[in-house]
Amino acid sequence: MSQPESDTPFKIEYAQRVNRLPPYLFGRINKMIYDKRVSGDDVIELGMGNPSDPPEDMVIEKLVEAARDPKNHRYSKNNGIANLRREVGAKYFKKYGVNVDPDDEVMVCLGSKEGFSHMCLALMGPGDTAIVPAPYFPVHVYAVALASGNVISLDVTNSDKFLSDIAYTCETLYPKPKLLILCYPHNPSSVVVEQAFFDEVVKLAKKYNLMVISDFAYADVAFDGYKPPSFLASEGAKEVGVEFTTMSKGYNMAGWRVGFCAGNRQMITALGTIKGYYDYGMFQAIQIAAIVALRNTDAAVEEQSRIYQGRRDALCDGLVRLGWEDARPKAGMFVWQPIPEPWRSKMSTMDFAMMLLEKGNVAVSPGSGFGPAGEGFLRMSLVENEERLRQAVRHIKTCLKDESVEASV
Template structure:
């Protein structure tokens, strides 16, 4: 049989390799503490589950769900944005439900890029951003995110010949994996750059709520209030612990929303209406559950950082997200993949190698704070043995 050439760019997958390493560690008798995946271990709120359960008993929710059947959810999303950011949103032309925000970020390049066009991507960055561009036949210019620049791209360093062929820029703050945050002035500068070069400005925004110590992450739409060229992606996976339900949405420029909707129409309909009913309940209810979730991740962050400090591993305290982005100690600084493979094999502690997020991620490891504080302490104790042998 013959297969498409586009599969060649998808051959290397560090996370698939790590999944194999975790499996081998368990088979060898290790007790796994998995800090490699940003999948929340916290439960969905009972009120949300109750709405979904009630929907199951309503046979009218059991069929295909087309765009106009999602109105209630789009209304909830628009209302949430207006309350949070003071932005009035047209729920008919500026909101699109998604089967998780990853669906949107992976499919959008199909609507923007012709083969050979360039997408400006963060390095390190989230893997689906790369995968979507590859599937669209686009080329990537990787904007290095370095600690000395607070993990923000330097737009003036992008070559003119790259800008001439670029069609979109993808940003994501608070940032996975580096945990960096961005300010509204930064987004305004990004918008100015995209205006200058006629680029779509794409912002992946899953960690809007998970910020600590008074930080309030801005929306890119606050910089582009007229929504001239910006689109933003939100997921219910992080703020509401609904990762397995696969629900999110895109919001922003009407032309970009229409284009993404055209792509989506030939790929899928929508998820089950009962899930959207539950998501609507989450968005329109009191956000006390989100505040509690943020408090839990802050406690875990503090416990984990202090435990690392106690074993001599100095790490910057993140201002946002559910991760810790840790520079690797010697002698592992140029081999994050091997560090993570050896760590899980010898201790059962699984982490994500920085190289899996891009070349500029080499020399780092990402830990996801998806266990209770006591388990996180045990993980660090195991790592201490590994590091000091």
């Protein structure tokens, strides 16, 4: 006999880990970008660090060739094919003097973001705490939250103070933090460090039994002779942590989703355990093309940094002419720009960003989207060419001039 239908609406209940996620602060901006483009407006997109340049021709050609091989369409090993892991090891030795065992100390990831998130799932659980830099790249917080862990964010702008704050937190918090998440060159603030900083991190990690994840996404994009150091190049680093790198930036392979984890073999084993349940590895043709990129395109990666440096100078020179602070970074794909007065005192960072988009057709990321420490700043990406960046500056100038006139009426 059929049961009477209930008048109560069926309820979908999310997992608590999803309910703990903060609101997505870029939603308003993304909707306005979409609406403007639908209506025919030319929006200059400086919000997302989405590389606009293609990989080298030889890399694309190898992808096509490998994709035509029927053997490459089978499931692949979830830790990556051996030759690709060997190339990662070779790059670490050649560039940083670091020896990593490609069999046990390197793993291929579907982009560093996937690897980082699954590493958090492997290491964190209810009651566990991670220290993250503030302002923070959102996944550094969200991945911990999705793993049911807690986050303590510490100001990253002064490196010596950041180290002392880590020590103080470990001394005073109970239970002690379990994980330290680092990101240098830092996204979003573009703060950089030297090798001595990581030497001190290793000492702290050993003293407080603190595992370390270094997010080294911008390893290949640096300016004015600065060379970003690898966490793994500090003595004892492999005893306490791992490092994630990616081919998204310097190699222009963002959509290919090729990342790597290298370092502590026990942490990599834990990551492999999680990945074994979640995926079957990266498309093998992409891995073969990535080998070609790592072996043969060092000069192109260096040239890409010079391209980004030219874009940085075009944007920053223009903003300085408007009277803004010169905030040109030493590395990375972003300018972390303080909002000038009187705007900084007149409105929130989100409102300022919305004004630039609504009236100037320039999309930027409001600093508040990277946590409270980002209030008062804009993150502006360097993915557009130099002429488009100069055009963005002209739009900003007109927008703020018109806004000043309106305010005085």
